[in-house]
Amino acid sequence: DAKTTQPPSMDCAEGRAANLPCNHSTISGNEYVYWYRQIHSQGPQYIIHGLKNNETNEMASLIITEDRKSSTLILPHATLRDTAVYYCIVRADNYGQNFVFGPGTRLSVLP
């Protein structure tokens, strides 16, 4: 079973920041938080991942709470092309660890 809980759906206005929450209250010390997104039946696209520090790349920012029990993915200026299902996954830092996907959050960016 997935170790994360996400809202099933969210809306965001185009041009505004999209803040997608994720709860992972049972996360272990060696587990990373990964975010992927899937745009209508394409392969999931890697967005960002982190352990305990906040991370930022050209796509998004990842904010992890100090107790690591939750995180937020931030898309700073959402566009219509960001409409997708967003998956938050925790995965241990071990060899051969696969991703366990939950149902994710369906983000709809509205014009």
Next chain:
Amino acid sequence: KAGVTQTPRYLIKTRGQQVTLSCSPISGHRSVSWYQQTPGQGLQFLFEYFSETQRNKGNFPGRFSGRQFSNSRSEMNVSTLELGDSALYLCASSFGGVGETQYFGPGTRLLVL
């Protein structure tokens, strides 16, 4: 750098047949993982291959098998197809080290009639 490629992209089979799907990883990647995605069960892990050896396996019946070649390309095979095997089959590649990010291909959509 080319991404993960999967062939074929679409496939129609009938019950009882078998099917082979192919995945070419990103150059330099040695790990290939396979996932099945269905509307009812979501994305589920099938197995992972690293250096031609199966390193991890999900909870799927023995009809689902795979292999990896010395150039890291991987194939998965499903024998005695059932209607419920209709799905999007995704492969993902990584360098295979600890904590490495996986990059997914576009998938093969299989329809079993």
